[in-house]
Amino acid sequence: MKPGGSFPCKKILLVEDEKNIILGVKTCLEVANYKAVVVKDGEKAIEAALKERPDLILLDLMLPKIDGFKVCEKLKTMEETKNIPIIVLIAKTEEEDKEKTIKVGANSYMTKPFRPEELWQEIKRFIV
Secondary structure (H helix, E strand, O other): OOOOOOOOOOEEEEEEEOHHHHHHHHHHHHHOOOEEEOOOOHHHHHHHHHHHHOEEEEEEEOOOOOOOOHHHHHHHHOOOOOOEEEEEOOOOOHHHHHHHHHHHOOOOOOOOOOOHHHHHHHHHOOOO
């Protein structure tokens, strides 16, 4: 059984600006019975996290307006959003970027590209 199954639908905020990745990840989430809320820049990510109160955030690093590092850091310092798990979707493979991702408060990261099963497995670490 895929994550989500017959349980109540969990809400995931996807913060990504690449259309192909949005389509693939959103489809993957919906197949697994998650509700996907999509925003395409860092400013909207912060607004959506406050408004939507998602169960989890999938956050790209390379975003317009505010980069993912700053978004993550901001969300982890705000009382309303600090407990929302954040998985960073990272295209970079440099170790310093991975380390910085954790340093700014991300709970985890996944290197792009990844398979749907890998995404589900990582999400299940934080929400059922």
